Amino acid sequence: MAIKKNDFKSIKEKFSTKTKYKPEQFYNCGEAFMEACGLPGPVMGGINMFLGHSNTSKTTAMILAAADAQKKGHLPVFIITEKKWNWPHAVELGLQ
Numbered sequence: 001m002a003i004k005k006n007d008f009k010s011i012k013e014k015f016s017t018k019t020k021y022k023p024e025q026f027y028n029c030g031e032a033f034m035e036a037c038g039l040p041g042p043v044m045g046g047i048n049m050f051l052g053h054s055n056t057s058k059t060t061a062m063i064l065a066a067a068d069a070q071k072k073g074h075l076p077v078f079i080i081t082e083k084k085w086n087w088p089h090a091v092e093l094g095l096q
Contacts, residue, residue, distance in 0.1 A: 027065040067094035
């Protein structure tokens with residue numbers, strides 16, 4: 001295939017690759033999280049961190065996402081650095 005001097009389309013077709021991305025999937029943290037953040041929850045298959053001020057429901061959002069993960073057959077793993085974990089609250093939000 002001969003490439004003409006100013007034929008950028010043929011250059012692109014010859015040397016460029018087209019990346020195909022997987023569709024993103026999220027865990028559901030509820031309607032309020034969606035309204036506040038614009039996303040349904042943390043992304044599946046990635047490392048997610050919830051950052052924010054104290055008492056802004058970061059742990060609650062993580063528990064809701066973990067409950068949704070369990071419903072989908074996934075194993076949620078928590079690394080909690082605050083001393084605010086409460087099992088009865090987690091069970092009340094649907095965590096098994």
